[in-house]
Amino acid sequence: MATDRYEPGKIESRWQELWAREGTWEVANATPEERRHPRRGAPKKSYVLEMLPYPSGEPHIGHLKNYALGDAIAHFHRRTGRRVLHPMGYDAFGLPAENHAIRTGVHPRQSTDESIASFQRAFRAWGISIDWTRELATHEPGYYRWTQWIFLKLLERGLAYRKEAAVNWCPFDATVLANEQVIDGRCERCGHEVEIRQLEQWFFRITDYAERLLDDLDGIHWPEHVKAMQRNWIGRSEGAEVSFRCPELNTEYTVFTTRPDTLFGATFFVIAPEHPDVFRLAAGTEHEQDVHRYVNRALTESPEERGAAEKPKTGVPLGRTVTNPVTGEQIPMFVADYVLMEYGTGAVMAVPAHDQRDFEFAKVFDLPIRQVVAPADESVPPPPDQAFVAHSDDERLINSGEFTGMNTVEGRRAIIEWLDRRGIGHASINFRLRDWLISRQRYWGCPIPVVYCERCGMVPVPESDLPVELPDIEDYQPRGRSPLAAAQEWVNTSCPGCAGPARRETDTMDTFVDSSWYFLRYCDAHNDQAPWDPEVLAEWMPVDQYIGGVEHAILHLMYARFFVKALADMGLLSVQEPFSALFTQGMILGPDGQKMSKSSGNVISPGPIVERYGIDAARCYVLFIGPPDQDAAWAETSLKGVHHFLSRLWRLGRDQAGQDAAPGEARRGIAPPDEPSGDGLTLVRKANWAIDKVTGDMAGRFAFNTAIAAIMELVNELYRFPQADPESRRFAIATAASLVFPFAPHLGAEVYEQLTGRRVWEEPWPDADPAMLRTDTFELVCMVNGKLRDRVTAATGADRQELERLAMASKGVQAHVDGHQVAKVIVVPDKLVNIVLA
């Protein structure tokens, strides 16, 4: 022990080697026997999971925060008596590796595997307590074999299907683009404006689960803003479907409306440019040419342009009318791009008096605006330049025939009933959520396991032939079709049905498919008969605490929920929700307070930080920097502060261990002296206070910043009372080491071992001694009219009269009460007295 300074490098590698050698964080699944006869009093399980990383380059500071957070929770759960599953894997398919391959010719597998290796090194160097035996990567055939298997199950159930859809298309690169590759309506690579093309694509029928995805949000412990985002995304609207008849063509058009109560105010009718009937309607009318011109222009417009909110309303009359079912009036039909084909039925009844968009359109075309809802306060006339959109239930219907006088809620119900009786309408619920497009014309992804046979059509690859392995290719450049299409030997195959010639599907799956079930695979990672054994899954699922960035609030978290529900319906697992609790961590910003990016030159990488200050300091710092769910700017001086704190704790440990007479004598655990007194008592009390505080901060919420602050206070107290007896000091120092372990595991283990000879992770989490949390006296806050005027010492548990007497007698109170009438005295036992003057 030559060193006189805290040298994190030495301490950290020593413990990391031990944990790796002993497989300390591995946890075995129960044997079938154990599952049948669970031991009484067996520890509860806890599945702690951080979102799996996408391995690209080196891990960055955001990864450090993510895994430091998860690891603190995992350690806390272990030491509070739970069996903790804390695995790791890699979301290894995806675009960046493929784009890299296009530039350099390096196979994506090679760059991905290199990156995975650097993540593995980092996680070990960071001392994250991972069960490495369950490690997986989504690009391994042993994994994606089961991704394909799940795809086939979804296909069997009708939850995977093909249909033609409008997708983003770059005319220059001659390829379909993923949504995330379209930046401001342009191709991210060549900068050309993206077009919309109709192509046949694979979808997952997530819309079947819209209602359940919405309802089940109520039962999970997720941040409110994430639930809100999902609710918005699902976008449930209650209303009605109403049929409008076109007498000239003898056709019917159904609309969805949330305001059936305003049906009497529907004075025209609008369909989307993409509506299948648009040309048929216009055929033979004087507007036919105009309609063709308008529709063609609308279809070539970029989604960006078309969606611009401030854009003036445009459209063209179709030269036809439909019948308003309640008034019997013929109302004119239009085609206009403010109506979207993707939502509702692609047609709307326009009520210009009560819908702002319809109002604007009516102004452009000089169409009648008929008010059918009166404001609740009739003295206030509706504004002349905009639609009157009713917000409360107090408004009443006017100009609405037999429904006049009803409030809008009654009117809605009554009109729906009226329509229903005549078979021309009914109550209906609409969702904004659309089916999940999973096809990607990409190489580096999971092949879709189907073939196309001239005779049998689309044929699923039999389970026994899985995985459909991704072949190696030379040219990754997409040319309007998947690069896989060029792999002739792979593409040309035989039909599993008739053995005739067949071609493989050359699209691959969206990488979000890979990550929608990986948390299931960890539970039974080595099963080669099935993706998992449902009984093994039942042992671990659901994930008790999921941790990740808020950027996945909608996509990944929605898709994973959908997968779990669909798989549960197939009887493959028995939970309805994958993640019972979610924590979304905030970003670490650059020192300038901006998002870290190479172009801003404000990137802090973990490597040099760890080298200079040690991983314990880096981990503590990212947790201490502020509430972990908030963004925080990197500040190296604060990191030094945390390093300083850890050094102080290390020195306390070393000095104390040095004072203990013989090494053997040091190994007697950390029991405090039976009856501490003086400074020793102060330290023992402070240690118990810290136990209580840290435990509450960890268990109740994720207030790691205040938990670490409490340990800092304990360390400060130890420096303040150097004369306390050795037993009390040892107890207090070992307690600090024990409490700091989830945040700074190496230092915690080191100091704890020096003082006790024991392994801190094998020790139960300390319990605060209630007797030590109480004090005999306390500082009584004395207030006059709610203002602090004095503080006096009072006995704990003193009665109200006594406290009132003490307060009245205090100097500060005397000075302010003097000569005034006391109207009232508020006494809060063990806390304060407030004297209210008349």
Place this chain on the structure above:
RNA sequence: GCGGCGGUGGUGGAACGGUAGACACGAUGCCCUCAAAAGGCAUUGUCCCUCGGGACGUGUGGGUUCGAAUCCCACCCGCCGUACCA
């Protein structure tokens, strides 16, 4: 527009309706040192002061309460998500 989250010292941030500013950074002074680094100790919301204290203070304006950073109402500002969703 709609939905969500915020606004507290020079800075990051603490604070079950009960002592605003824990903890940390920074700053100032002192100690240790030949010196530096490292380390230790003290002070540090603003203003006034006769050095005992006093006044003010959590985006703004109201309200509830003995007592409000915290609860309620109205507003201002910022961030995030989403948007011609009928």
